Amino acid sequence: MKVTTASLLTLAVAVLSVCEASSPKFDGKIVSLVRNPSHKRDFHAHIKKLKNRYPHIKHGGSKPTAAVATAVAVAGVGAVPYYGPVQIGNPPQSFNLNFDTGSADIWLPSSSCKAQSCVTHSRYNAAASSTYRKDGRLWEITYGDGSGANGILASEMVNVGGIQVRQTIGLATNESAEFATSPEDGLFGLGFGSIQSVPGVKTFMDNAIAAKAVTLPVVSAYLPSVRRNGGKDGHYLFGAIDDTKFTGNLTYVPVTQQGYWQITIEGVSFNGQSLNHTAEGIVDTGSTLIMVSDTVATSIHKHVKGSTFSQDYQGWLVPCAVANATGSVSFTMAGKPFEVPVADLAWQTITEGSETCFSGVQGGADGLWILGDVFIKNNYFFEVPLIRNPTYRNDFQAQMQKMKNRYGSPQDIVSAKKGVGRVPVTNPAFDTEYYGPIKIGTPGQTFNMNFDTGSSDIWVASSTCTSAPCKSHRRFNPSKSKTFLKDTSKRVFQIAYGDGSFATGTIASDMINVGGIQVRQTMGLATNESADFEVSKMDGMFGLAFSNFESVQGVKTFMENAMEDKVIALPVVSAYLPSVRRSKGKGGHYLFGAIDSTKYRGALTYVPLTMKGYWQVTVQDVLVNGQSLSSSYQGIIDTGSTLVMLDDKTAVAVHSKIKGARFDKKEMGWVVPCSLGNSNNNGNSSGSSVGFKLAGQVFEVPMVDMAWEPVKEGSKTCFSGVQSMEGINVWILGDMFIKNNYCVFDHSPKPSVGIAPLK
Known part of the structure; x- marks a missing residue:
């Protein structure tokens, strides 16, 4: 890679092929997966794990995650969906690891761990490896289901399907009891470095790309069901795409937040009949079922004859006979429907020999939906890091990596005619930044905002935020606004940008005035900001992208509200951002609701x-x-x-x-x-x-x-x-x-x- 920058992400999806071609057309490394047919699937354990796995799911937030680059054969194992072999050290020691897109750490038990959960698995022996290097830092990880491990960090050569890099790993000297009966020896996180348990640790993908050890910066997941693949296992393909495993073309679905592999689900249908629902969803290899909102789960099961919600089991049940049924539940992404056959809704019998099964689709997701293995086993995926440069710093290397935005002194809002809002912007740093003022509340409190077509949220610092980044800017004081409304749903605001900067806090509603156009707007009030914002002169962000990029699901954009309230002459935002050379330093403007043909x-x-x-x-x-x-x-x-x-x-x-x-x-x-x-x-x-x-x-x-x-x-x-x-x-x-x-x-x-x- 010639330039290091922040990342945008896409997720490519295609329908799995029913038959398998004899010779794959790819240039990558495969790690075969192993399926454990004797593993009992516990419905309640899976539901608990899904709900606990994403503790912030009700708020629609996300944490950054990443990928690897080689092909690994994996095995399906109920609660541990897939595991595959990885070799560590020299000479290599082999371990079966759970490949998980919902976490980032790579870890396995150390030979010094004497806990029962360790001794039932292969343990890494540092003394037997000539490439082992001490790190010295302590390491600890806890998962959403309550399981966890702790120990020390070390550096070793890690080989995944033939791709080998030096990697920082966790060596567990203690593991919780849950791991004692698991078939995998440890975990191989496919998430981004920002969710590593120890800050600053690079992922396997980071290292593989830097070492030019991978052909493409992608991870392809082929995780077919037993029904589809005749009991054969699947694989992860690192650095390539196997076009023999899917039908038609790949559909590229943009990741709406650099966190989990989070995408917009544009619709749900049953046998082609739309159920008129949209949501943000996470495609997660570490989850087994599909979890949607209660409303959508009810709508889906209304179409499945004999299905019922069991108060005893606290879940949806279907007749096991649907395993022989035709039809499908479809999830539309990037304009294309991807199907889960109705046959796959018969997930597991409630008791041995029963004719009633737990459904593969469950409710309970109040925020982000989860598309787990019930979805993934019918569709082929690969993940692609793209380029997004949302921020500015005043040197080339930092610019290429972050483009971190800096903002200058305030300007007065200049109103035009009715239905038109003009916001003058200042360009103080040689065409690298633009900022403009808005007013929030009654009476209006003025803030300098970064108008950004690459994001959707509007947020400023709250007066309750006392961190240095907040204190260096204007902060919104709700007690001084008579039009301020609390968000009764108690939703949490959380946004992370491509450069690693972030803000978290609460959601609220107030009147926002942009160049004379005023609407009631839901916004984020930051009670915590990352240190990156401390040196910026901006007070907050004003997103101009579409609502499917809002960090909190269901929040409408300023433009949507302005159009609904009919306070804007035209449904447009015009950007006049001339260079210093062209404008002789006069700056430009954003024009809401109009087009200035003189420019x-x-x-x-x-x-x-x-x-x-x-x-x-x-x-x-x-x-x-x-x-x-x-x-x-x-x-x-x-x-x-x-x-x-x-x-x-x-x-x-x-x-x-x-x-x-x-x-x-x-x-x-x-x-x-x-x-x-x-x-x-x-x-x-x-x-x-x-x-x-x-x-x-x-x-x-x-x-x-x-x-x-x-x-x-x-x-x-x-x-x-x-x-x-x-x-x-x-x-x-x-x-x-x-x-x-x-x-x-x-x-x-x-x-x-x-x-x-x-x-």
Whole structure:
């Protein structure tokens, strides 16, 4: 990877193939799975585990998780859904580990552990390995079901299906009794480093990518049911995709929060009949059943003849005969339905020999739904880290990694005509940040906000927050607003951004005034903020993306409320964010409910969205000085990112056309001569430029703007405004693009982005 940045994620899904091809077409490493047919499945234990696994599930929150890169054969084992072999040390010691997308730690019992739960499993012997390294830190982990382990950290060579890296692991010197009867020796977390038990520990995937030990930064899960696969086991494929295991094409479903593998479920249907329900859901290999809301569970089981909710078992029951039935329950994601056959609803008999079975779909999920193995065993998955750069720091390396936003001094809100709100924004740091004021409460309390098309939440610090990041900003005081309303549902607000920054607190409702447009809005009041925000001059975030990206399910966006209340003239937000060069330092504005035709040349070109969530469009081509590179991609137009981010191949092609451009291995980024910034080019199409073709029209980034910032003070070499990331699946058109083009974010029923070159 040439550039380290924060990540966006997608989850690719396809329907499993019924028959298996003889020779797989992939270049990856497989670890075969083992299924334990004698393991008894305990319904109540599974329900308890599901509910405890996500303690914050009722609030719709999430914690970051990640992936690995090789193929591992795994075995289905009831409560421990799948396990597979991993080798540790030199010479290698073999262990069967539970592969779990809902956690991040890798751990196994140490030979020094004498507990019964340890001695029933293979234990790692540090003295027998020549590659063992002491760490010294203590390690402890507790899971949602109450099980846990503790011990010490160590560093070792870990081999997963032939992919070997040096990895920090937990060596358990004590394990809870629950593990004594489990077939696996330990756990292999496929989550992100942010949920590691010990901060700073990198995941296996982090290390494998850094060591260039994996072909692709993906993990594919093939976990078929006994019915579908004739008792054969499945596998995890690290670094590749096996297209012999699914039918049709993969559907890419964006991960709505970098936490669990969380996605938007756009609909549920039974035998094609819509049940008119949507939700956020987690695709989780560490959970067995499907858990939905009580309302949806009732709707589904109304269509299953003979099903009933048992007060005794506190769960849904179905006739075991449905195992022979046809039909399906479908979950729609990214516009495509993915099925769970009705036959799989007969999960397990309530007692041996009974004709009544526990259902594979249960209620109880008041917030995030869980799509566990009942769903996964019918569909093929792989997880792809993409690029998201939501924040800004004033140096290239930090910019590429975080793009951490900084904000300047306040501005007065300027109202326009009725139904139109104009928010002036300040650009104090050479085109890397934009901020603008809003008012909250009655009387209005003023806050400087980061307007971000890459997120949806609106939040500010609460007056009850006493941490340094909060105290360095304006804080909202509910007691001083006569229109403040508590959230009676007692929902918790929790959001994490791609750079690792986060805020948590409570949900509340108050009047929010944006440039004269006022609505009652649900917002987050942060009682805790990460240290990253302390040096920022912004007071909070104002998300301009769609509601399916809200961190709390069911919260409407400001634009949705403004349109429903009919207080906005047009369902649009226009962004005029000119460069310092172009505006001579005057700044720009966001215009709510109107379009300012005096700010652009020609007519707006409306580019349809290819996915509603981010403002994602199809980039049909890239041109340098009018010469086509014949390169097309999906792209996100994002006011919260500074640069333009492309895939490696296209970035190479772009810079090959710029004299003096090169990839600097030391700086880990593309650089160009700073003399590009001395061009007399005024941004018109007659000048040299990098162009992006959308909806048949080319929109340019003048070559003068390609010299983004000197690599160091006084240098004649500048970082390029166009950078790359190996394996990127979606381009980012950040402020480098937006500061040269007027963008209208249209919230009509068929959303689009209107674009025209700035004057």
